Amino acid sequence: MNTRDKILESALHLFDEKGYHQTSIQEISEGAGVSKGGFFHYFPSKNDILFALQESFCIDSHLNNIEKVALNDDLSPAEKLHKLIDYEVYTHVKNRPNVVIFYHGLKNLSEDKIKIIKEKRDRYEEIFRKVIRQGIERGDFKDDFDINIVSKALFGMCNWTYMWLDPEGPMTPGQISDTFSKLFIDGLHKKREA
Amino acid sequence: MNTRDKILESALHLFDEKGYHQTSIQEISEGAGVSKGGFFHYFPSKNDILFALQESFCIDSHLNNIEKVALNDDLSPAEKLHKLIDYEVYTHVKNRPNVVIFYHGLKNLSEDKIKIIKEKRDRYEEIFRKVIRQGIERGDFKDDFDINIVSKALFGMCNWTYMWLDPEGPMTPGQISDTFSKLFIDGLHKKREA
Amino acid sequence: MNTRDKILESALHLFDEKGYHQTSIQEISEGAGVSKGGFFHYFPSKNDILFALQESFCIDSHLNNIEKVALNDDLSPAEKLHKLIDYEVYTHVKNRPNVVIFYHGLKNLSEDKIKIIKEKRDRYEEIFRKVIRQGIERGDFKDDFDINIVSKALFGMCNWTYMWLDPEGPMTPGQISDTFSKLFIDGLHKKREA
Amino acid sequence: MNTRDKILESALHLFDEKGYHQTSIQEISEGAGVSKGGFFHYFPSKNDILFALQESFCIDSHLNNIEKVALNDDLSPAEKLHKLIDYEVYTHVKNRPNVVIFYHGLKNLSEDKIKIIKEKRDRYEEIFRKVIRQGIERGDFKDDFDINIVSKALFGMCNWTYMWLDPEGPMTPGQISDTFSKLFIDGLHKKREA
DNA sequence: CATGAATGAGCTTTCATTCAT
């Protein structure tokens, strides 16, 4: 691994553990085995490394992955949603540090960088909303919901995992996303009237 | 309002806006109309004010309020849950600054203080879990769920609101908690087989 | 002398000796017998102390002093000029550090502060120009000169002293300003044709 | 232009614009189109480039040029002085950056280098003093002046131009040196008694 | 010749905290 990546990795874990502002460049450098001056050889400022981390995580590959699911019309909306929830929970568990930074480091970026990240985030959410919309239009899902609130509910359920889920613990992402899916999709489905 | 409370309020809003570490005692003092030296008359350290805020929010009144609902056996588990979700969303919207500090300021406290807060938080969650358990035992709710995951899903849905809900915006807490309740409780209910 | 003044004095002499940028706040503080933190108790930034020095020197008392000479019509323009040159040289020799900062520290100030200082400087020069103009109008001085160039020549002659005059050396300000006056005023006077 | 000269030129203009200490080797290198490492191939340290600039300007050609004037005995002392003042003002206007560095960069050199430069500067001034001495000895100039003060007055007048003269402005060096010459030489001449 | 990675010392500034008054 090259020095630049060592610095990125060191920063990633420290930002996750202690937060952006509580992490000093001193610590990042030490963690990467470089001098403080060395840090600035690769990143013009502390803020830039935060942005680099945001970008490296919220890469388009994630968007592509979920888009592929959303466009696969061999699947029903409910099945799509199940897969998306799987993907979401799995990604969160496997990339906890990135997720924490993604959601809580945003406010430490400059206006224009925030805009860039927020746009990507919104394109991401839109894919979920679209699938829910499909389910409603097909008559599978209840039609008296505000799609926006529903999607926020879904993201809350999934994203909150980083607050309580111990990646070293016994629960697997699969168990969790199964429960989430059943709960959420059943909640969404129209009741089958007797 | 006495000086101590003025300091607490000033700190509360600054911690919410800028975060604990990004807020200086200088600013807190100015916001409260005291000198920097004055601050230390009321709180032995910056950290103590954070703890004071945590305690003042997670006071037992909240616990009492939701316990009263949980113990009111005129209500079915589903009805109880609806009321609890209402309470949760409403509390979050009306006390956003406290909530933010409650969830994200925790890591800035010392070990022993963290323990005190976490215990209260767990007693709170236990009330929700108990109601869900009642619903399962009564045969209303599905019985193939891990209660812990279900309650985490519920809290995620509700707590995440502070990440997206604009208290000045057009959506009312009522709208949101209604959607959340319907979604969640329907998801929980056993399907009525045809 | 109070702490603030000690800091100002320490800075004044260091800025003179080594220049603004080559002087660290560390050194200023040490020279004043304060901690580095103490410096910032009195001045919000390094730049502010430079401005404070500029202002404390280019106070209006200087302007008033030379204006009094310029307006005293018991004196001929030549006599006024002699007195002004005396004042100029004397002030420069007695306040060398201030003068150096006044002329060479200007570029380190922010735009708006530069403007404030430059205005005062121009009001100062205008008084000299006015006296020269009087001499021309009275027919004492040559009338084929650009007053602006003449006044710049005068200031060059006088101000350059800080580059070569050793205040501890044997030459007195009086000697120097006498030579300057005779040289300059004779050069200005119309030749008495034979 | 070879790389070494490109570096020198880049440094010259940056030192003039921003001062020696405010200019980084980074900037000099960029301005010259070399890498930072490349800089150190041509100059062992930042200070050496300053000295190189001093030397390259205060080269002996200037000394030779004015010496030629001083030794040309077809000219009267007054005529010599006029030509010297012309040369001085013209050189200053055409080489402002060098002049600034020459006068204000001196303090950033080491003791021994300062000595070398100061000696050259003094040989330069001595030529002016010699011409003034000739004028006195020939009975043209007043004999009650300290030659040293007079020559400093002359240099002050001429050198100060870099503080106020805009090379892009409307005034030509010729206009200025004419005024300076008339002013100074008339001031120096004995009055023609009626 | 030339590069750019890497260093270490130093800079300005912030800030929680102490303490004499």
Next chain:
DNA sequence: CATGAATGAAAGCTCATTCAT
């Protein structure tokens, strides 16, 4: 009670310089 002077540690960052390639 309350102030504000004063401190010391640490922060983010700059920069001249060295050196392996």
